[in-house]
Amino acid sequence: GENVEQHPSTLSVQEGDSAVIKCTYSDSASNYFPWYKQELGKRPQLIIDIRSNVGEKKDQRIAVTLNKTAKHFSLHITETQPEDSAVYFCAASSEGGGADGLTFGKGTHLIIQP
Amino acid sequence: NAGVTQTPKFRVLKTGQSMTLLCAQDMNHEYMYWYRQDPGMGLRLIHYSVGEGTTAKGEVPDGYNVSRLKKQNFLLGLESAAPSQTSVYFCASSYPNPQQYFGPGTRLTVT
Numbered sequence: 001g002e003n004v005e006q007h008p009s010t011l012s013v014q015e016g017d018s019a020v021i022k023c024t025y026s027d028s029a030s031n032y033f034p035w036y037k038q039e040l041g042k043r044p045q046l047i048i049d050i051r052s053n054v055g056e057k058k059d060q061r062i063a064v065t066l067n068k069t070a071k072h073f074s075l076h077i078t079e080t081q082p083e084d085s086a087v088y089f090c091a092a093s094s095e096g097g098g099a100d101g102l103t104f105g106k107g108t109h110l111i112i113q114p
Numbered sequence: 115n116a117g118v119t120q121t122p123k124f125r126v127l128k129t130g131q132s133m134t135l136l137c138a139q140d141m142n143h144e145y146m147y148w149y150r151q152d153p154g155m156g157l158r159l160i161h162y163s164v165g166e167g168t169t170a171k172g173e174v175p176d177g178y179n180v181s182r183l184k185k186q187n188f189l190l191g192l193e194s195a196a197p198s199q200t201s202v203y204f205c206a207s208s209y210p211n212p213q214q215y216f217g218p219g220t221r222l223t224v225t
Contacts, residue, residue: 001173006156032212043204043216044157089156093212099164101147101172102214104156 002027004092006105014113019080021108023090024072030092033073034102035064038087047088048075077110085112116140118217120205126223127195135190135220137205145209146188147172148180150201151219157204163188164209195224 003026013019025033031052036044050057050064050073057064061080066073077084087109091102121136137146145164149157159172163182177199179191188207192199200223206214 034213043218045216046213049213099145099162099209100170101149101159101162102157103173104158106154106156 002030002092002094002103004090004103004105006090006108008108009106010109010111012111012113013080015080015082017080019075019077019084019110021075021088021090021110022072023074023092023105024070025092025103026071027092027094028068028071029094032093033064033066034091034093035062035075036089036091036104038089038107040086044089080110080112082112082114085110118205118207118215120203120217120220122220123218124221126225127192128225129196131195132191132193133195133222134192135203135205135222137188137190137207137217139186139188139205139207139215141207141215142185143207143209143215144185145207146182147206147208147214148178148188148190149204149206150174150199151204152201160190160203195222197224200224 006023034049037047038044063076087107090105118139147162148160151157161180163169166185169180203220205217208214
């Protein structure tokens with residue numbers, strides 16, 4: 001089955017700096033890669049996703065890059081703000097429609113220092 | 115439009131007791147999922163369903179059963195609860211868009 005590794009487990013950055021979270025996956029058939037943000041006690045919320053036919057996707061301060069050859073993808077957050085503090089999860093699915101569910105990384109606790 | 119809802123929000127069980135968690139969605143999604151979330155482990159897939167009347171095992175199915183009798187509902191059952199099943203349980207739904215929408219979660223404690 002699929003295995004997703006996520007690093008780092010904790011990331012502390014100064015407000016206004018950039019943050020990068022990296023994930024690798026094992027199944028070359030995986031073709032859908034979402035990123036979720038989870039605040040304490042809340043449900044995971046999708047913040048951005050990318051499919052394997054695209055190398056990069058951007059939405060305001062958030063971007064995701066995908067390297068299919070190396071089987072890794074990364075989340076980039078620029079101009080970090082206090083409200084970006086949360087746990088971020090990457091995930092992968094080998095079905096375009098997500099039929100067999102998502103395999104998640106173990107999460108990165110992002111701390112924005114004022 | 116309530117999205118994905120879960121019942122109950124909290125529950126405490128004693129070892130050996132049984133219970134059923136209910137997930138409901140009003141988005142006409144075909145696919146539904148049950149995950150559990152433990153500290154430091156991320157979310158792990160328990161069971162999933164690709165349509166009414168169908169279910170399949172995920173990564174950690176042991177000790178759980180599921181049923182999808184109606185398209186909008188997905189039930190997760192624990193027949194004989196164990197302390198190792200103490201966790202936060204999330205339901206999600208999707209399709210035709212691959213984006214999964216999560217419910218608010220159920221916090222289960224087994225003593």
